[in-house]
Amino acid sequence: MIALRTALVAIVACTTAAHAADCPRAGALGTSRTLAVDAAQYPRVGLKSFAKTLPLDDREVVLTFDDGPWPPTTAKVLAALAKECVHATFFLIGKSASAHPELVRRIAAEGHTVGHHSWQHRILRRLKPAEAAGEIDHGISAVETALHGVATTAPGTPFFRFPGFASTPATLDLLRSRGIVVFGADLWASDWNPMTPMQQLKLLTDRLKRARKGIILLHDSKAQTAAMLPAFLNYLKDNNYRVVHVVPAGTEKKPDPLPSAASLSPAEKRD
Template sequence: MLPLKSALLALVVCTTAAHAADCPRKDTLGTSRVLMVDPQATPRVGLKSFPQTLPLADKEVVLTFDDGPFPPTTSRVLAALAAECVQATFFLIGKSAEANPVMVRRIAAEGHSIGSHTWSHRILDRISQPEAIQEIDRGFAADEMALHGKASRVPSTPFFRFPGFASTPALLANLQSRGVAVFGADLWASDWNPMTPEQQLQLLTERLDYAGKGIILMHDTKVQTAKMLPAFLQYLRRNNYKVVHILAAQPAKSPAPDQ
């Protein structure tokens, strides 16, 4: 096994994003750079669940959203991101992706990364291993069908997040063997709890200022998050935070004919 420092270095194929030049509007937050994540080098990241996270500099953040797509709020989240010319990663529930393929394709077309969040958001450490793998595989297949019109258990972007961060050693090993990176988070908005957008903004910014950087978890299905996001992105810009976009360093292997 590679030492942690070497693994983190291997995680990054350093590419500096020219997104500021691509953005038609001046004085936007923009995407500072792209971080190419190699699932083989670092199969799991996020300090709330694992010992290591992405190699981010101080004041760098990765924006991630779970549980979508849900058109009424996902569309508002996409509009807020577009207004500031930033990219994020959306961890989709397969059942929702199947019901809203146009929204899935819009997320991808607007330059965001798409990961998987299972088929129906079952808590996987509470069910059997075969059931859990079926939940994972069905989620991958639904996301791929929505994106590309062809179901596959091999995701085109090999990123996955467990519902409730409820992993098991066996499931982590299974995903690692398949070349899928598991994402936890370094901090979150706690937007599963009812609160006003203003309260959520204060909570999230206080947590971010304390952590200084990290993978941020939000939910694009929450009205309060959709309302809060423009102000949060403006806060990042005013306080000199940088948004890092994550992509897979290596394409997933082509699926077998029966997949």
């Protein structure tokens, strides 16, 4: 048992060192580990909507962003994440992905996970089952076209989040039958409500102090969130939180790319 425990500690240490070596900026928050999510084991995650969430340790967080891509703000979010060598998951709206395919490809190229958030953010609970399924498939196809130039309803990353978390038993069963993980959230910044970046930061950090870990929902389409994010990443770093990057099972061995120079200002590149 002692030998096994020693080996496990060594593995964790090597993983941490590898992540640190990937980041060119000393003192950055970084991404502590990659978590492969198996749809069979975790078909639905997020305690705000479901009974189960991801297997996170104390002070581990998963950063997720909804409703992009939106050029004025998504680019600022990407820059903040790149400066801290942090990887997140973006649940993209298909219609926006079709309008800004270059930004979808940039999100993926910078090592983030690209998930799906329907075609145009309609509340699927209010639609007939066939219409709701069409919204899901149209959104997946649009994101896949933006990423790979091929229209397909088989997502390369089988992660989906319902607009407004408004699922139904039928749509949940449909996604489970297709091996698509449904993401809820464990806590959020309520950034759909107007507030200042500092108000949002306090709201989010107060909630995180109580939760201590979890899947965090933010919106990269919101200017207040883009403005708040650098301070929030500093808060995570100063308070010994660790960022976990989620990927589909089977893809976790791919190396994380370095932050893109396009994400950084000239001053940041010199750091």
